Amino acid sequence: MTPAARTQAVIDLLGDAFQAAEQQGLPADMLASRYFAQRRYAGKRDRQAIRDLLFDVLRRLPYSAAYYPPRVAMLAYARSQTPDLEAHFGSDGYAPAALQDEECRDAVRLLAEPLDPPGISDAWIRRWNHDAAQERMALTGRAALCLRVNIARTTRDGAMARLAAEGLAAEPSLLSPFGLRLPAGARIESTQAFADGLIDVQDEASQIFCRAAGAEPGMTVVDLCAGAGGKSLGLAMLMAGHGRLIACDPAAERLERLRPRAVREGADCIERRVIPADADQQVAALADVAGQADIVVVDAPCTGTGTWRRNPEARWRVHAGDIIRAADTQAALIGAAARIVRPGGRILYGVCSCCRRAKTSSRALRSRWRA
Numbered sequence: 344m345t346p347a348a349r350t351q352a353v354i355d356l357l358g359d360a361f362q363a364a365e366q367q368g369l370p371a372d373m374l375a376s377r378y379f380a381q382r383r384y385a386g387k388r389d390r391q392a393i394r395d396l397l398f399d400v401l402r403r404l405p406y407s408a409a410y411y412p413p414r415v416a417m418l419a420y421a422r423s424q425t426p427d428l429e430a431h432f433g434s435d436g437y438a439p440a441a442l443q444d445e446e447c448r449d450a451v452r453l454l455a456e457p458l459d460p461p462g463i464s465d466a467w468i469r470r471w472n473h474d475a476a477q478e479r480m481a482l483t484g485r486a487a488l489c490l491r492v493n494i495a496r497t498t499r500d501g502a503m504a505r506l507a508a509e510g511l512a513a514e515p516s517l518l519s520p521f522g523l524r525l526p527a528g529a530r531i532e533s534t535q536a537f538a539d540g541l542i543d544v545q546d547e548a549s550q551i552f553c554r555a556a557g558a559e560p561g562m563t564v565v566d567l568c569a570g571a572g573g574k575s576l577g578l579a580m581l582m583a584g585h586g587r588l589i590a591c592d593p594a595a596e597r598l599e600r601l602r603p604r605a606v607r608e609g610a611d612c613i614e615r616r617v618i619p620a621d622a623d624q625q626v627a628a629l630a631d632v633a634g635q636a637d638i639v640v641v642d643a644p645c646t647g648t649g650t651w652r653r654n655p656e657a658r659w660r661v662h663a664g665d666i667i668r669a670a671d672t673q674a675a676l677i678g679a680a681a682r683i684v685r686p687g688g689r690i691l692y693g694v695c696s697c698c699r700r701a702k703t704s705s706r707a708l709r710s711r712w713r714a
């Protein structure tokens with residue numbers, strides 16, 4: 344494909360991504376896979392270049408881009424980030440059609456619009472009032488690929504050596520003692536080191552979260568929002584497979600995804616348990632460990648605003664009301680965790696959101712904890 348034809352492909356996909364976000368349809372990555380399945384002429388390099396450009400555009404465009412024609416959104420991106428792209432319009436047979444004056448005027452208007460959805464920027468500033476803009480801009484870049492080394496099976500140096508033998512130059516991560524970093528886009532799932540359960544993909548922040556729990560061999564740990572088990576696997580590794588880790592989630596299909604991952608890593612101490620979404624019923628479903636768990640981990644459902652580097656189109660799927668709904672669920676989960684942990688035990692709470700609900704009263708939260 345010519346560079347200009349790739350730009351046209353990104354314009355097509357932008358339109359699909361905005362429509363899907365409005366209708367809670369497929370994520371951008373799956374839309375891209377579907378697009379390529381219908382265009383076999385797109386080679387491996389074309390696909391990678393189109394995906395990379397699409398995701399960069401989604402990271403950097405103002406929120407109202409979804410209300411403009413995708414050609415205008417692309418032009419706004421070109422003007423603010425990569426001016427050379429503007430020359431693609433009208434350049435060859437597969438290129439986007441030549442620009443109209445009105446589109447150029449609309450692109451200028453779009454670039455003056457705020458980056459984030461209404462209500463979200465305010466919540467952001469409440470949370471990060473010291474330097475909100477800087478924190479926000481950190482999410483417009485591409486995330487590095489972070490790996491957790493399974494130290495129950497190897498050392499960090501051992502994993503680096505195995506990856507080097509497979510042609511991948513990993514570096515130790517800065518904060519996690521069992522983390523590695525690779526340039527974004529490295530294909531880790533096809534390595535033998537991955538197949539042997541020596542490494543898994545996990546953000547460094549999640550690794551530190553697991554470490555902060557203080558899980559040790561022989562403990563009873565409840566992961567109340569285990570999902571596909573990223574944190575559960577990190578905790579089981581720190582327990583060296585000894586003890587009891589109950590990975591819970593109301594979404595059975597997510598928990599099911601933990602099963603092969605646990606087998607691959609040899610995490611034998613993990614027990615999966617589908618629980619109700621209601622906090623009172625959760626305590627009943629965990630009656631066998633209620634009041635006895637050494638650690639309860641609450642990796643709570645949230646708006647996911649902290650994941651926009653990896654899921655940039657999620658910006659078009661979040662609404663200010665979601666913060667309030669998530670905060671209610673989060674408070675209920677902390678209440679449930681307080682009834683499951685043993686006296687003197689530990690609750691570890693985390694979210695991947697940068698927003699804070701307005702006027703959340705710590706007194707109200709404390710009274711829920713006591714209940």
Ligand SMILES: C[S@@+](CC[C@H](N)C(=O)[O-])C[C@H]1O[C@@H](n2cnc3c(N)ncnc32)[C@H](O)[C@@H]1O
Pocket residue numbers: 567568569570571572573574575591592593594597619620621642643644645672676
């Ligand atoms: C942030 S994700 C968890 C990610 C997971 N811990 C990991 O490391 O891969 C939040 C999870 O909370 C679950 N969830 C949603 N509502 C819940 C509720 N009321 N009680 C417990 N879990 C809930 C979701 O199904 C989702 O899997």
